[in-house]
Amino acid sequence: MSSSPGHDVILKLEDISKVYAGTVAVKHANFEVRKGAVNVLVGENGAGKSTLMKIIAGVERPTAGRILLDGNEVSFSSSGDAVNRGIGMVFQELNLFGNLSVAENIFATRELTNRFRKIDHKAQERLAADFLVQLEAGIRPEMLVEDLRIGQQQLVEIAKAVSLDARILIMDEPTSALSAAEVEILFKVIADLKARGVAIVYISHRLEELIRIGDYITVLRDGRITGQEEMRNVDTQWIVRQMIGSDAKDFAKADGHQPGEEVFRAEEICLPRVTGGLAVDHVSLSLRAGEILGIYGLMGAGRSELFDCIMGRHGQASGRIFIDGKPVRERDTTRRIQRGLALIPEDRQREGLVSILSVASNLTLASLSRFVSLFHIRGGAERQAVVQMVKELAVKVADPAQEVSSLSGGNQQKVVIGKALLTGPKVLLMDEPSRGIDVGAKADVFRTMRKLSRDGLGILFATSDLDEVMALSDRIAVMSNGKLTGMFDRAEATEAAIVAASALGHGPAHGEQRR
Amino acid sequence: MTDIPAKAAAPSASGGSLLLTLMKLRTFIALIAVLVFFSIAAPNFLSAANLILMAKHVALNAFLAMGMTFVIITGGIDLSVGSIVGLCGMVAGYLVLNGIDLQIGYTVYFNVFEIALITLLVGIAIGAVNGLLITRLNVAPFIATLGTLYVSRGLALLSSDGRTFPNLVGKPELGTTGFGYLGAGKLLGLPVSIWILLVVALGAAYLARYTPLGRHIFAVGGNERASRISGVRVNMVKMFVYMFSGFCAAIVGLIISSELMASHPATGESFELNAIAAAVLGGTSMSGGRGTIGGTIVGAFVIGILSDGLVMMGVSSFWQMVIKGLVIIVAVVVDQAQRRLQSRVTLMQMAKVG
Known part of the structure; x- marks a missing residue:
């Protein structure tokens, strides 16, 4: 691997192995982290990426091998130790305290205090606001974290890591819950950090993202490093080959079967928001048997909320739904399942x-x-x-x-x-079905979706991944700010049109709402 | 104790799994240990008469602990069971002695069977109040049942102005005789209360393992949100467990007043703590989702035999409390160690599978 000038190695792992009771998570890994660059790490789930990162962040200790920081051997006894040496990490599982405010979370364990050792909330909120403004997410520092959506929580986690002022910043799937617009903001933040000479270690499953922002790439498979390259020398095919050992096609091919009769229709679905306004704003759509209808939208567009309304999880929702042309009057989840609706929720651990x-x-x-x-x-x-x-x-x-x-x-x-x-079920609602799973499992899930639609099931699936919605859907619905803002046939859909529709209503009006 | 973890451990033959099996059987081992210890240390301990007497003592706690087990598995707690015992005893005593005055010059007397039925319904009703408070009004289980603890106890005291209903023999001309059968009667040489325990325990164990309701109880305790989305009627499940707990408490109230042939309004004070202890000792997890009826029954026996045995040895009741507390703490510590070991064994199995 040739190195570009200006990107000095700041951290070096030599021959690192980590053995858990019975399993070897990382085997003889050599890994270099370069200053002022995005060092990408990819691999399927369970390949050992997270373990490797936890070793760097001082959460786990390697069983064998050496860690060199600025050329000197170091060993971290705790994550606090690593933080003190300028290593920060955005964890994949959100490590936030839901019952505390955003500012309190950002400054957890290093609270700003006044002369009497009392926490200076004013100062914390002022500083936190500075970081949050960079992220343009409309998060106020005094908000409780549990009141934020999962994507916003992820942004708080990122703000927390950035506020550490670290020399090395590890991001473990920072974009898994972010919308396209928020990803752009994150990338701007990353570019800014790079310019300041921060070394970034970036883990993600989204290959196009990696290719865009990465400078160096390292691929892990089964705990071993199978490839290490400069990003400009590689393409998607190469990455996938290193990851799973052979070329793989991400999306199952459409088989060209014709959708049948209408199996599901929703009319004028509305859901009031706690803070006023509508989370789902008069949404109507219909779905035919054997059809895959993709619902694309940014975070907070109301996709999950729409699904919740359809499943009868909100008593205060209004609107009508029909299955096979017959109205569904049952208002509770149990009986709606019996009528042929089924939901695959977004948050597997909490709801699935x-x-x-x-x-x-x-x-x-x-x-x-x-x-x-x-x-x-x-x-x-x-x-x-x-x-x-x-x-x-x-x-x-x-x-x-x-x-x-x-x-x-x-x-x-x-x-x-x-x-x-x-x-x-007759109608399957899938909310981000591929979130946080590896390439192989994703392909399985997509294949299953194809097969089910061939068998005559109507599938509604929500996603914030543009490629996914383009590749899998027979029709594409776009939601923005609770409204249905676009409906495209696959033939006529273009990425530009979909992105444009997903941004409708996010203009000044939305900005006002943030204040 | 449970069949599920036992299956999981079966394929591995490593050293860890032997220790794991021992840990899983810890309540049984504890039971055998106390039995062996007291049969050596306390004379007459193993006599048939003493064993039956102890079983009758244990049965009371075992009933409450079974109801408590289901409640705890759903992630709740029922503090009101002791008070329900007291109140139900008073209801039964009142009905035997006074009947119901219809205020028009007539008084209705019920026969013993009807009295038992009414008393059970009272217990179930208080359980239903608990359930409604928790499911409809979103009161935390601890608070809701703490409230009904006081209310029920107060009602029990009010029913007799704090006095005891003595001598519940009943009058043959009113058809209220025979109340003593529950507490003193025998069937095939065993006390009636033991037979009832057997029936209720088998029913509860069956319910837990082979019915959708039982499965749903575990699911609600494991993850309420996911259960709701899967179509489990969470509120109905919760209503059921509190009503069942009230039912069990009513049985205990009936048995105690029948044994004593008198109802005292303070009966059952702090029984809820013994019930929780038995459930926890039997492997029920306070965070919900885990527990078995079999384990709870064994737990109730360990606690019951321990206290009876210590009494027979003449150990001071103050020391008995210390010992009981230590046993509970040790049980939970071992439980945690087992969880850790279990996950390690599972990891090793996964590593083998690849």
Whole structure:
């Protein structure tokens, strides 16, 4: 690997290995972090990226190998130790305190105090506001973190890391919950940090993103480093090859089947926002059997809220929905599931899975009544359905009695999908179905979506990934600020038109709302 | 204790798994340990009469602990059970002695069977109040049941002005005799209360393992939001567990007043703590989602035998409290160690699978 001038190596990992009880997460890794550059790290889930980063951030200690900072060997006894030496990290799982304000989160463990050791909230909020303004997210420092959407929380996490004034800043999937516009802002912040000579280590699953902002790339597979290059010498194909060992096509091909009759229609769905205004603003759409309708929108566009309304999770929502032309009058989730609606929620951990139950119990949770005679669960019938679903969706699990939390993200997502499918839905609502899962599992999920639509299921899926919505949808709906702002057939859809529609209503009016 | 973790441990044959199995069986081991210890240390401990007497003592706590187990599995707590015991005892006593005065010159007396039924309904009703407070009015379970704890106890005291209803023999001409059967009666050589315990315990264990309601109880405790989205009627599940807990408490109220042939309004004070202790000792997780009826019953036996055995040995009741507390703490510490070991064993299995 040749190095460009001006990008000195600030941190060097030599022959690092990390062994957990029974598993080797990282094997003999050599990794260099360069100053004033974006050092990209990619690999499938479980490849060891996060472990490697935790070693750099002092959260974990390597089992073997050396860490060289500015050429001197160091060992971090804690993350505080690493922070003191100028290493900051944006964690993949949000490490925020929901019950504290944004400012208190940003200054957690290094609170600004006045002469009497009392926390100086004014000063904290003033400083926090400076960082937040850079992120242009409309977050006020005195807001409680739990009141923010997940994407905004991620921005707070980023603000917190930036405020550390670190020399090395690690970002573990910082964009996984951000909208396209927010990603742009983040990239501006990154460019600014680069100019100040900060070394950035950047982890992401989104390859086009990496190619855009990366300067150096390192690929991990099964705990080993399989490729290390300057970014300008590589392309997507190369990255994917290094990651999974062979060329892979991301999106399953459309098979050209014709959608059937209308299976689902929503009319004038409205949901009032707690803070006033409408989170979902008179949305009407219809879906045909065997059709995949992608709903594209930025964060806060109201996609998830629309799904929640359709599932009957908000009592105060208004509007009408129809399945097979017949009105759905049931207002609670339980009976809407029985009518043929099923939701795959965005937040797998909080809404998708009961993590302490087994894979089998999770799979059949929504469809238990199918296996019940009188009040007795027929174990044989249940087991058979579980085994079949595990096989159909290629869930990698040794024994369905295993706790679901022991699976990788992609396999957990398959369990959530399997749970929805076992209810025998006519309409499947998928909210960001590919969020936070690796390339291989993504391809599986997309293939499953194709297959289901071929079998006549109507699929509504929400995403903030432009490529995904373009590649998978038969039609594309665009939402912005709670309104439906565009509806395109695949043939006529262009990225430019979709992005334009997704920005409608985000003009001055929106800016006012932020004040 | 549970079949699910047992299955998970089966494939591994490493040293960790032996320790894990031992830890899983800890409540059983504790039970055997106290049995062995007291049969050596306390004379007459193993006599049939003593064992039956102890079983009757344990049964009371076991009923409450079963109801408590379901409540705790859903992530809640029921502090009101002790007071429900007291109130239900008073209701039964009042009905036996006074019947219901219809205010028009007539008084309706019920037979013993009807009295038992009414008393059970009172217990279930208080459980329903708990459930409604928690599901409809969003009161935290701790607070809601703390409130009903005081209200029920107050009502029990009001019902007799704090006095005891003595001598619940009933009058043959009113058809109110036979109340003592629950507490003193025997069937095939075993006390009736033990048979009732057996029936309720088997029913509850069946419910937990083989019915959708049972599965939903665990799901709600594991992740309420995810359960709701999966179509589980979370509010109904919660209503059920508090009503079942009230039902169990009513049974205890009936049995105690039947055993004593008298109802005292202070009966059942601090019983809720013993019930929680038995559930926790039996492996029920206070954070919800984990627990078994079998484990809870064994836990109730460990606590009951421990206190009865210590009494027989003449240990001071002050020391008994210290010992009981230590046993509970040790149980939970071992429980945590087991969780850690368990996840390590699972990790190793995953590593093997690849």
